[in-house]
Amino acid sequence: MIVTRFDRRRSSAPALMLLLAAALGSVLAVSLAVYSAVWASAPLVIAIIAIGIAARLHVRTDHKLIALREVLDASPSGILCVDTQGVIQYANPTACAIFCYTVDSLVGTSVEDLIPFDIRARHPQLRSSFLKERRSRRMGEGRDIRGVTRDGLEIPLEIGLTFLGEGDNALIIVGVIDIRALKEAQEIINRQNTNLARSVRELEQFAFAASHDLREPLRKVMNYIEILQEDYEAVVDDDGKAVLNSMGGAVQRMEGLLDSLLNYSRITTKAQPFEAVPLNSILADVLEDMSLAISDAQAKIEVGALPVVLGDRNQLRQLFQNLISNSLKYHREDVRSHVHIHARNDSAPNDDKSLCCIAVSDNGIGFDNRYNELIFDVFKRLHGRDKYQGTGMGLAICRKIVERHEGFIVANGQPQQGAVFSIWLKQLKAR
Amino acid sequence: MLMTDANAESVGLTPILIVDDDVEDVHFIKRAFKKNKVENPLFSVLSGEEALEFLQRSEHEHASYPGLMLLDLNMPGVGGMETLQRIKRHEEWRKIPVVVFTTSKAQEDIDTSYRLGANSFISKPFGLEGLVGVVANICQYWFSVSALPSTSNE
Numbered sequence: 388m389i390v391t392r393f394d395r396r397r398s399s400a401p402a403l404m405l406l407l408a409a410a411l412g413s414v415l416a417v418s419l420a421v422y423s424a425v426w427a428s429a430p431l432v433i434a435i436i437a438i439g440i441a442a443r444l445h446v447r448t449d450h451k452l453i454a455l456r457e458v459l460d461a462s463p464s465g466i467l468c469v470d471t472q473g474v475i476q477y478a479n480p481t482a483c484a485i486f487c488y489t490v491d492s493l494v495g496t497s498v499e500d501l502i503p504f505d506i507r508a509r510h511p512q513l514r515s516s517f518l519k520e521r522r523s524r525r526m527g528e529g530r531d532i533r534g535v536t537r538d539g540l541e542i543p544l545e546i547g548l549t550f551l552g553e554g555d556n557a558l559i560i561v562g563v564i565d566i567r568a569l570k571e572a573q574e575i576i577n578r579q580n581t582n583l584a585r586s587v588r589e590l591e592q593f594a595f596a597a598s599h600d601l602r603e604p605l606r607k608v609m610n611y612i613e614i615l616q617e618d619y620e621a622v623v624d625d626d627g628k629a630v631l632n633s634m635g636g637a638v639q640r641m642e643g644l645l646d647s648l649l650n651y652s653r654i655t656t657k658a659q660p661f662e663a664v665p666l667n668s669i670l671a672d673v674l675e676d677m678s679l680a681i682s683d684a685q686a687k688i689e690v691g692a693l694p695v696v697l698g699d700r701n702q703l704r705q706l707f708q709n710l711i712s713n714s715l716k717y718h719r720e721d722v723r724s725h726v727h728i729h730a731r732n733d734s735a736p737n738d739d740k741s742l743c744c745i746a747v748s749d750n751g752i753g754f755d756n757r758y759n760e761l762i763f764d765v766f767k768r769l770h771g772r773d774k775y776q777g778t779g780m781g782l783a784i785c786r787k788i789v790e791r792h793e794g795f796i797v798a799n800g801q802p803q804q805g806a807v808f809s810i811w812l813k814q815l816k817a818r
Numbered sequence: 819m820l821m822t823d824a825n826a827e828s829v830g831l832t833p834i835l836i837v838d839d840d841v842e843d844v845h846f847i848k849r850a851f852k853k854n855k856v857e858n859p860l861f862s863v864l865s866g867e868e869a870l871e872f873l874q875r876s877e878h879e880h881a882s883y884p885g886l887m888l889l890d891l892n893m894p895g896v897g898g899m900e901t902l903q904r905i906k907r908h909e910e911w912r913k914i915p916v917v918v919f920t921t922s923k924a925q926e927d928i929d930t931s932y933r934l935g936a937n938s939f940i941s942k943p944f945g946l947e948g949l950v951g952v953v954a955n956i957c958q959y960w961f962s963v964s965a966l967p968s969t970s971n972e
Contacts (some may be wrong), residue, residue: 609944609946610846613947617946639944657925787856
């Protein structure tokens with residue numbers, strides 16, 4: 388059996404080199420496809436390009452062979468060439484480092500030395516069936532692949548396999564990536580995600596408990612203020628009565644804030660499962676609920692044909708109610724309020740094609756577009772309380788509802804012209 | 819602990835029982851009844867156990883059952899829900915109109931209360947004025963509009 392050794396002293400096999408280059412290119416391409424997003428892929432790209440160029444140059448001279456050899460040696464992926472007997476014929480420095488061998492000390496050893504003990508015995512059989520099958524592929528197909536270092540330590544690996552040559556001269560080319568760092572990073576991310584989810588849950592529960600429990604003593608303060616106002620009317624002078632009035636006002640404002648906070652936290656703590664929701668029926672309900680406010684404002688509300696979306700009926704109702712109330716509230720003086728709710732073809736900020744766009748536009752006082760993100764913040768108000776009432780939670784609740792639906796809400800304002808709120812929600816079927 | 823505001827004038831009128839562990843709330847509720855010129859004797863107990871004892875005692879002494887009961891939900895020991903369930907499963911007591919009167923606005927509390935047989939579910943309003951209004955509504959319904967069930971224990 389003739390085995391072409393591939394090392395620095397005897398670099399004299401141009402045809403094999405060429406095949407090797409092509410094979411390694413495909414191994415690396417497999418690896419690259421898998422890890423392009425997480426792995427430092429730039430060196431791999433360079434290596435593949437270099438191998439491709441070397442292959443096209445019809446390597447003839449020792450000079451070019453040495454260049455190719457250097458490319459393989461410099462590869463950030465481990466590369467092993469294994470013959471039909473399982474003997475390692477070439478190992479680049481990265482492969483040696485992964486398995487904790489000194490450079491070139493892997494050559495001549497059995498590839499089975501690198502296989503975990505539990506599968507070592509049946510590995511020769513796997514190897515020969517791969518040679519029969521002759522199909523380049525990733526090893527493991529989704530399962531975790533492990534290797535054993537010289538010190539007996541098992542490490543997680545990503546492995547791509549390809550082959551070259553025929554019969555007894557065939558070689559299996561093994562691309563190896565050490566994914567220990569990746570696994571560790573994944574574990575850290577998983578741990579942090581778990582912690583984050585717990586923090587969010589705790590915060591939601593805290594907001595719920597706080598807003599619920601804080602209302603109790605506040606309710607009593609309010610009652611005592613009223614008792615003072617009624618039973619002690621004769622003994623409290625006018626200044627005292629003014630103070631009691633202010634106290635009552637402040638307490639009621641705080642009650643409003645706690646109520647909004649409670650509603651806000653309920654979006655996640657009291658969420659209902661999603662169902663098919665025809666937005667036109669939602670809008671019909673909302674307009675009926677708001678009929679008094681709409682006729683008081685003499686507003687004109689137009690609703691176009693709207694899609695059926697996937698969502699929480701009650702929350703979507705609240706979403707549109709908040710937006711329409713907002714439009715009515717921030718109307719321009721001496722201009723009749725006109726609110727238009729219609730479907731649009733605008734693509735979502737993330738280009739997700741399953742999201743459909745619904746716009747709520749009005750001809751109200753609008754806002755400076757500089758604030759188009761700020762207005763969604765909790766308790767954020769653009770106007771003084773003396774001018775417009777409210778707790779500054781309406782739009783924050785809207786955003787939270789839309790985010791729970793994995794959609795988007797974007798505001799666009801023009802001072803003294805009006806505002807447009809574009810909402811993207813998961814569409815269920817064509818209109 | 820049983821508290822009563824019964825006086826000479828109210829003798830003969832069906833009593834109203836307030837079940838609430840919060841003495842301040844009991845105070846506010848009684849005040850709201852008085853503002854509405856309700857002269858029925860107002861009894862109050864601070865727990866579910868005491869409410870059930872109150873009804874047992876009425877039974878033994880052949881006294882009138884309450885013509886109306888305001889029941890708080892969140893109480894230590896035998897809570898509002900269990901008290902409600904025991905009353906509504908009792909052959910005689912079930913006729914007593916029970917208004918669940920609580921700070922809760924949670925849908926599940928509303929659903930459970932009605933499922934256990936509550937006659938009404940009302941969230942405690944914010945401020946005394948609101949409370950007076952709510953009590954006025956309760957009284958109007960239970961003492962005028964609805965035909966009072968026979969609650970005497972002959």
